[in-house]
Every structure is written in C-alpha cells, then in structure tokens.
Amino acid sequence: MVCANEEAKEKQQQLEKIQQQILARQAVLDKTQSELNQVEKSVAKTDRKIGQTSRILKQTEDELQRVKAQLNELKKQKSELESTRDQQLDILSAQVKSAYHVGRNDYLKLLLNQDSPAKLERVISYYQYLNKARMQAIENLKVTLQALQKTEQLLNKNQLRLAELIKVEAEKQAQLVALKKQQQAQIKQLAAVIVSESQRIENLKQNENALTRALEALAEAIDNLPQQVEFNGLAEIKGRLLWPVKGRVQNIFGRQKSGQLKWKGVRIDADSGDVVNNVHAGQVIFSDWLKGYGLVIVVEHGDGYMSLYGHNQALLKDVGDMVHSGEPIALVGQSGGQSRPGLYFEIRHQGQPLDPTDWCN
Incomplete structure (x- = not known):
C-alpha cells in the first residue's frame, strides 16, 4: 500500500x-507575437480568475444544497421529537393524576385494611407498577428532551451556515458578473488585433x-x-x-x-x-x-x-x-x-x- x-x-x-x-x-x-501576446495574457488571467471564482461558486452552491437538505431533515426530526414529547407528557400527566388519586386513599391505610394476603399483594404490585411506569415515563421524556435540544442546536448551526453560504454565493456571483464583462471586452480586443x-x-x-x-x-x-x-x-x-x-x-x-x-x-x-x-x-x-x-x-x-x-x-x-x-x-x-x-x-x-x-x- x-x-x-x-x-x-x-x-x-x-x-x-x-x-x-x-x-x-x-x-x-508567445514572445514572438508581442501585441497579440499581451492581449492573450490578459485573456488567460481573466479566464483563470473566472475559473477560480466559478469553481468556488459551484462548491458553495453544492454545499448550499446539502445544508438545505440537512435543514429539512432536522426540521422533520424536530417535529417528530416534539410530537413524541407531547405524547410522553400526556402519559406522565395521566400517571401523576392516577398516583394522586391513589395517594388520597392513604397507601398505609389501604395496606392495613386488606383482609387477605392475595389482596395485599395486588395492592403492593399495583403501587410498584405505577411507580415503575412513572419512572420509565420520566426517563423516556428526559431522553426525548435531550434529543430535541441537540436537534435544535444543529438546526441553529445549519441555519447560520446557510446564511453564511448565501452571502458567499452572492459575493461570488457579483465577482463572476464583473469578470465576465471584463472577459467580453478582452474578446473584442482580441478580435481587433487579429484583423x-x-x-x-x-x-x-x-x-x-x-x-x-x-x-x-x-x-x-x-x-x-x-x-x-x-x-x-x-x-x-x-x-x-x-x-x-x-x-x-x-x-x-x-x-x-x-x-x-x-x-x-x-x-x-x-x-x-x-x-x-x-x-x-x-x-x-x-x-x-x-x-x-x-x-x-x-x-x-x-x-x-x-x-x-x-x-x-x-x-x-x-x-x-x-x-x-x-x-x-x-x-x-x-x-x-x-x-x-x-x-x-x-x-x-x-x-x-x-x-x-x-x-x-
């Protein structure tokens, strides 16, 4: 290798x-043709400048397309994460309400009032299930919120990059227009030399x-x-x-x-x-x-x-x-x-x- x-x-x-x-x-x-040589040197210089500017402009436009595609994908992800967050908040809210209603009946009193081991076991299992479900809902919500925050940061970063690229694109397009005017003038000059x-x-x-x-x-x-x-x-x-x-x-x-x-x-x-x-x-x-x-x-x-x-x-x-x-x-x-x-x-x-x-x- x-x-x-x-x-x-x-x-x-x-x-x-x-x-x-x-x-x-x-x-x-080229040295053998002084006047023609001078014009062609100017043509070559301008052509090269146009080439460099056009290449940068093409690279900028390609990156613009990539950034726009990434932005669209990030916006889609953000929308999906916000929907997931809302659903998880609804689930957690329902669980909190359920825990509140059960809590009003006094957990200890419920345990002491059971007249059979089977009923007692069911009450304990129910409370454990409620607590576990609530903790899992909180964990899921935490993960979603972290993902949403990361997505929003990437969105902001890409939006700044997009604005920067749009500025570069405008500058290069303006340079290209000016250089092409210069090129046209030199083409006429070249035609005037070769009569x-x-x-x-x-x-x-x-x-x-x-x-x-x-x-x-x-x-x-x-x-x-x-x-x-x-x-x-x-x-x-x-x-x-x-x-x-x-x-x-x-x-x-x-x-x-x-x-x-x-x-x-x-x-x-x-x-x-x-x-x-x-x-x-x-x-x-x-x-x-x-x-x-x-x-x-x-x-x-x-x-x-x-x-x-x-x-x-x-x-x-x-x-x-x-x-x-x-x-x-x-x-x-x-x-x-x-x-x-x-x-x-x-x-x-x-x-x-x-x-x-x-x-x-």
Whole structure:
C-alpha cells in the first residue's frame, strides 16, 4: 500500500512538472507575437480568475444544497421529537393524576385494611407498577428532551451556515458578473488585433500545433510513469460513450476549419455554467489554460486513449485526480477568446484525433 501511494504521488508530481513545462514552452512561443501576446495574457488571467471564482461558486452552491437538505431533515426530526414529547407528557400527566388519586386513599391505610394476603399483594404490585411506569415515563421524556435540544442546536448551526453560504454565493456571483464583462471586452480586443484572414489562420495553426505538442508530451510522459490504476481504453465501448454535455454538435470533425486546417474535434453548443461530464473512467493529466483553447482538462483512459475538454468556464478537477464515467469535471464557458459559450471536445488515440460522433451515443 505504501509503495502504491508513493508511486501515485510520484506520478502526480511528474504530471504537474510536465504541465508546467508545457505552459513554459507556450510562454516562449508567445514572445514572438508581442501585441497579440499581451492581449492573450490578459485573456488567460481573466479566464483563470473566472475559473477560480466559478469553481468556488459551484462548491458553495453544492454545499448550499446539502445544508438545505440537512435543514429539512432536522426540521422533520424536530417535529417528530416534539410530537413524541407531547405524547410522553400526556402519559406522565395521566400517571401523576392516577398516583394522586391513589395517594388520597392513604397507601398505609389501604395496606392495613386488606383482609387477605392475595389482596395485599395486588395492592403492593399495583403501587410498584405505577411507580415503575412513572419512572420509565420520566426517563423516556428526559431522553426525548435531550434529543430535541441537540436537534435544535444543529438546526441553529445549519441555519447560520446557510446564511453564511448565501452571502458567499452572492459575493461570488457579483465577482463572476464583473469578470465576465471584463472577459467580453478582452474578446473584442482580441478580435481587433487579429484583423486579417491570414492572421487568423496563422494564429489557429499556432494554437493547434501547441495543443498537439502538449498532448504528445503528455502521452510520452504517461508511458514512462508508474501506473497506479490500469485503465482499459475506449476500444470496447466505441459508440456507447455519453456526450460530455447536452447540446447541438457544431463544427463537425474533419470539416474545414480555416485555410488548410480541419476540425480535430467538435464544438458542442451549451449554456455557460452547464456541467461537463467525463466520458469514461480515467485520470486527469492536464488541468490549466492553453492558448486558443482556454481552460482545458485532459483525461487519460488507458491504452493510448485521451479525451480533451476545452473553452471551459471552470475546471473542477486537478492533475492526478481519478475520475469516473459521468463525473462532473468542468463547467461550460467561453474561455480562450470565444465569442459564445460552448464545449470543445476531442478524443485521441496514440495522438491521432478520432471523430467523437463515432464514439459517443
């Protein structure tokens, strides 16, 4: 177990190192285009801020739902305990009244007036039963009152947490609105810098080449890293993968993108903030911003297969995380200078792009 943990830690550290090397290499390439580079740096900075804010907001909203569910359950428990308490008070009240009426007949006189041992035994048994029942009723009531007090304390604690979360949510939503306005301004600025078709094609080519080199570096690294978990790839489930997000598939794989460039993935129209789900079990091997693709997450599925998710608003997983099929890994956005929200999605095998429409159902 210790060995496996050490190997997993070593793999994560090496993946993080490779990710930093990819980002550093990208920064060197960017130096050749000063004006465009300055705008893209601003875009990257804003995209990352949006990603961090959105991730915190998503975590806050998830916790809000959990706290609200707990509050509802605690309110239900409180209601049930109050009902139990009222019933126990009624029982105890009846027993006290009964004891009072018997007591008025003078317990000692009742004992002395019995003319047979059998009657005497019945009177003693009755008094013992009354006393025992009353003591048990008091004990039951005590337990109920303690449980009720504990539930009320938890209720108060959760209500305070709920108020705190609502405040954080409002703050993060306001930050997100401001950052998105900033993002829109930078997208316009980016479009103003790339004015000609030739500039656009050259920029797209550089972005695509940078992505290809990044994925090649990741693939090479995976081959040389110790494997904590062996994944079986995607070959056996071809055509049965779920799409990572619901929406209309645009920019069909293989069609002309610009100039001689062709689409190596697909773009799925979706609303900003929609959840992006992992298509199959694997490990996150990249989770950061990439030129032209914005906030990107790459999942390795074993046997040379990878899936890539780009232009996200937020990345919910980090390098080294194991992810299940259908697990949320990102939120749809328009990072990387996109004019509208949507998800860029690729599947690759041994570095070669595959048509996602052949693999997803």
